[in-house]
Amino acid sequence: MTSENDRFQIGRYLTEPSIRIVASEHKKEYHVHRKVLLSCKSPKLNALVRGDWNESKEGVIDWTEFNQDANELFLTFLYIRDYSGPIPEHCAIAHKENGDAAQVITSLDD
Numbered sequence: 001m002t003s004e005n006d007r008f009q010i011g012r013y014l015t016e017p018s019i020r021i022v023a024s025e026h027k028k029e030y031h032v033h034r035k036v037l038l039s040c041k042s043p044k045l046n047a048l049v050r051g052d053w054n055e056s057k058e059g060v061i062d063w064t065e066f067n068q069d070a071n072e073l074f075l076t077f078l079y080i081r082d083y084s085g086p087i088p089e090h091c092a093i094a095h096k097e098n099g100d101a102a103q104v105i106t107s108l109d110d
Contacts, residue, residue, distance in 0.1 A: 013036050
C-alpha cells in the first residue's frame, strides 16, 4: 500500500517530461514519467531513459515483445509500489517463476 509520504513524492513526478512506451502486440501506448522509470534503479532502464540510445533521444521505448497486462502491472508497481487486484493468470505464471516485482525489475539488469 502506498504510504502518505509516497503520495507526496509522486507529486514531484507530475511536472517532469514523460516518455512514451509502446507495449504488446497491440502497440498500446503509455506515457510514463521519466523519474518513475528511473526510480527502480535499473541500469538498463536508466540507459533507455537517459543514455545515448535512440529510445532516449526519441522519447519512445519499444516493449512490444511484452504482454500488455505485464506492462501494466510493472508500471502500476513503479508508480504506487503495490499491486491492487489480482494478477492475471498468464502473468501469475511469470510472477511465480520470477518472484516478486523487485526481482523481476532487478532481472532486467542480468
